[in-house]
Amino acid sequence: MRPAVLVTGATGFLGGHLARRLVDNGDCDVRVLVRRDSKSAPLEDLGMELSVGDLMDRDSLRSAVSGVDIVYHIAASFRTEHLTRDDMWRTNVQGTQDLLEVSHEAGVQRFVHCSSVGVHGAINDPPGTEESPFDPGDRYQETKAEAEKMASDFGEQHGLPVVIFRPAGIYGPDDLRFLKLFKSVNSGVFRMIGSGKVLYQMIFVEDLVDGVLLCGMSNKAVGEVFILTGDRPHSLNSITQTIAETLGVEISSLRIPSTPVYVAGALCELVCRPLGINPPLYRRRVDFFRKTRAFSIEKAQEVLGFSPKVDLEEGLRRTATWYEEQGLL
DSSP states (O other), X not given: OOOEEEEESTTSHHHHHHHHHHHHHTSSEEEEEEXXXXXXXXXXHTTOEEEEOOTTOHHHHHHHXXXXXXXXXXXXXXXXXXXXXXXXXXXXIIHHHHHHHHHHHTTOSEEEEEOOGGGGOOOSSSSBOTTSOOOOOSHHHHHHHHHXXXXXXXXXXXXXXXXXXXXXXXXXXXXXXXHHHHHHHHHTOOOEESOSOSEEOEEEHHHHHHHHHHHHHOGGGTTOEEEEOOSSOEEHHHHHHHHHHHHTOOOOOOEEOHHHHHHHHHHHHHHHGGGTOOOSSOHHXXXXXXXXXXXXXXXXXXXXXXXXXXXXXXXXXXXXXXHHHTTOO
8 A cells, every 4th residue: 555645835845846756756645735725736736635724724634644654744934024923833833733743643654844954043153963052043943943842842752753854045946035136146236245255055955855755764764853955055155156157147246234234124124013014124134144054964964865966056057047937037
């Protein structure tokens, strides 16, 4: 009998790539949790079973995990600035707790939970590892840290085989997070905030899916936490210069001091949030230019056999090609 797999977040970037890979592999039945109003028809067309529900609807979660062997929990409220911390907590923490509980009740054999390297905040003494202290810097990172701790504790206390992975900056076709950076470089308006010497580590989405599947298959993975990212960090100067070369444009050498921009972001948040307005500038966006995010993947390499294959140049080229094909640049 073929194993059954549930993927949450399949209408999103990583979850979508993961669900499609599982279907392409052809060795399991793939079920996806989707909201009633989501654009899920393409997933059904690929042969996935749709389970209509929501992380905030426990009954729908109970139905989604029925008969499932592995849960890949990817869904989360991701950095939507107009959401309150309570909104994020209900999805990212309470929703994860409910999914863990119904998975345990249903006899799920493995629960793979997507966390984030953001739980570590800035890495002041790189490279960061799985043992680096938690220091979340915003409400999204705070809720991801809470959810990760809860998933780990639940697995230990109830015997549910839990595996946790912390991805770094994910990019590739279908991603829109880095589109603003590509567009600003392509249009010539990009100006580096700060020195550009801070380190940032990225992972191409197909490499990340490789790692996530290893978390779901390796017997050595149960009860462990893995950082999954590219093989090495790059300076922001290097990343933006590579994007410019990929797009065939010149990039300005001008720099903008980071502190005034950070203060401006704080003021925007202070004014906009009480009014329910998405701030045009916020501190988290400026943190991209201020905080080093550099990590070791040694544990994932040794325990899982994880080996990212797509280097930065190739990954950025493939991402730029997809943006161009979609008419986004």
